[in-house]
Amino acid sequence: MSYAYRVESNGRIELKDFDPGADAGLKRDEGEKRTAHLIEELIELQELLYAARRQSVLIVLQGRDTSGKDGTIRVVSGPLNSQGCEVASFQVPTDVELSHDFLWRVHTHTPAVGHIRIFNRSHYEDVLVVRVHNLASEEVWRARFQHINNFEQLLADSSTIILKFYLHISKEEQEKRLIKREQDATKFWKLSVGDWKERERWNDYAVAYEDVLNRCSAKHAPWFIVPADKKWFRNLAVAEALRDALLPYKESWLQKLEEMGRRELKAIEEYRQTHQ
Ligand code: AMP
Ligand code: MG
Numbered sequence: 001m002s003y004a005y006r007v008e009s010n011g012r013i014e015l016k017d018f019d020p021g022a023d024a025g026l027k028r029d030e031g032e033k034r035t036a037h038l039i040e041e042l043i044e045l046q047e048l049l050y051a052a053r054r055q056s057v058l059i060v061l062q063g064r065d066t067s068g069k070d071g072t073i074r075v076v077s078g079p080l081n082s083q084g085c086e087v088a089s090f091q092v093p094t095d096v097e098l099s100h101d102f103l104w105r106v107h108t109h110t111p112a113v114g115h116i117r118i119f120n121r122s123h124y125e126d127v128l129v130v131r132v133h134n135l136a137s138e139e140v141w142r143a144r145f146q147h148i149n150n151f152e153q154l155l156a157d158s159s160t161i162i163l164k165f166y167l168h169i170s171k172e173e174q175e176k177r178l179i180k181r182e183q184d185a186t187k188f189w190k191l192s193v194g195d196w197k198e199r200e201r202w203n204d205y206a207v208a209y210e211d212v213l214n215r216c217s218a219k220h221a222p223w224f225i226v227p228a229d230k231k232w233f234r235n236l237a238v239a240e241a242l243r244d245a246l247l248p249y250k251e252s253w254l255q256k257l258e259e260m261g262r263r264e265l266k267a268i269e270e271y272r273q274t275h276q
Helices: 028-052 069-077 121-125 140-158 170-184 183-190 194-197 201-216 231-275
Strands: 056-063 083-088 115-118 158-169 221-227
Touching: 028 069, 028 231, 056 069, 056 231, 069 083, 069 115, 069 158, 069 231, 115 121, 121 140, 121 170, 140 158, 140 201, 158 201, 158 231, 170 183, 170 194, 201 221
Parallel strands: 056 115, 056 158, 083 115, 158 221
Antiparallel strands: none
């Protein structure tokens, strides 16, 4: 059983049908144990991915303010080897970025072979915040669904394993988290009046997200809806989906590494024979 919901291509999901508080009937202790175990597996898989240099991994994290993008990165990818796992965060575009096509700034951050790259926000902002705030005409942002699908197809054809997570929190949970930030001086740096303003557009964002999930999920680049009201369950769901995506490659990575090892052993033997 998967903890995150994988959206079919040409899906017809509506977010109201997904419970942000879902926890698969698990208790927090049990959930955290499972996550820890999955992370052990991920550490091993990442080493193989890195050494075999066959695939790369792109993880897209999207979600409303406070949905836990930063927390997911800290818990799930924090323990990975930072030599092969990097984060790219996408903020309001600069003037230079805006003077190019919307994928220009994104493409330079796609992962190199052997690497994992996590997008904290992504090219999807160009059909989310841009749509909700009318930062581009409808004609312009609508055409972007196809551009995004083509772009992700290109990445997948170039051996990128793509996983996209929508961290699904409820309006009530968001309010709790925003207020909690105001009461904790160590979290003051996260305060933004913009978060309260965005909250007023809750339903507009729901519509925009539903379009993204239904139009841009593909077998080679699936969207997952992750119940995110419980942080520990969110971490578990993301870690599991990532492990499940990498595990099918494990045998081929091991095989390649074994072949590489044998080749080098042979070369070492030959070297010794000619240098003794
Ligand atoms: P944060 O994730 O809190 O650092 O905030 C980043 C801000 O940048 C969010 O409000 C995003 O909506 C905004 N942002 C990211 N990408 C774009 C974009 N392409 N166009 C406009 N705003 C964006
Ligand atoms: Mg923010």
